[in-house]
Amino acid sequence: QVQLQESGPGLVKPSQTLSLTCTVSGGSISSGSYYWNWIRQPAGRGLEWIGRMYTSGTTNYNPSLKSRVTMSVDASKNQFSLKLTSVTAADTAVYYCARGYGSGSNNWFDPWGQGTLVTVSS
């Protein structure tokens, strides 16, 4: 059974870059028709999709974050990563990684990692 685990600094200073890694276990990140996602959730609020990446290198980002987001994958380590530049307090949230499946308008996320809280503060 595939499991995902986020890792990275829990505290980032304003204007700096947030960097997170998601490690996939129980299966190869390169197998199947899956893609790999980052999703965030500010405290007490809803979910916001950040972006997705296929192991082929194809990426899609949320237009509202696109100018600040970069995703990458390291298949040899079964990991994928997120970089979010020029962070502000508004980027404080629990960040989840999740596996995506589907095509066209038929897509879903399963499973999700446990999430990691990232606080932006000086």
Next chain:
Amino acid sequence: SYELTQPPSVSVSPGQTASITCSGDNLGDKYASWYQQKPGQSPLLVIYQDNRRPSGIPERFSGSNSGNTATLTIRGTQTMDEADYFCQAWDSSIVFVFGGGTKLTVL
């Protein structure tokens, strides 16, 4: 940009049927998924492709999607079903969008 609207809260008595709606322009032309999130936990997929249940999700969970509204229905609601529920769909403008979430209270 595309938006999905959910009621902030829904209450139901144990054993009764809970219905949680998700509204969006022509949502019925897209596919909807639903996620359950309990306090301190990550979201769990409970419905995908409008009405399909992943392995391990109880049969009391079902979904439908038509017109502008997708609905998550929980029959014979149990206290363990108390959680936040989020709908999700795909749109070409943003790729993936989530509803604001509905807090289901079982009392």
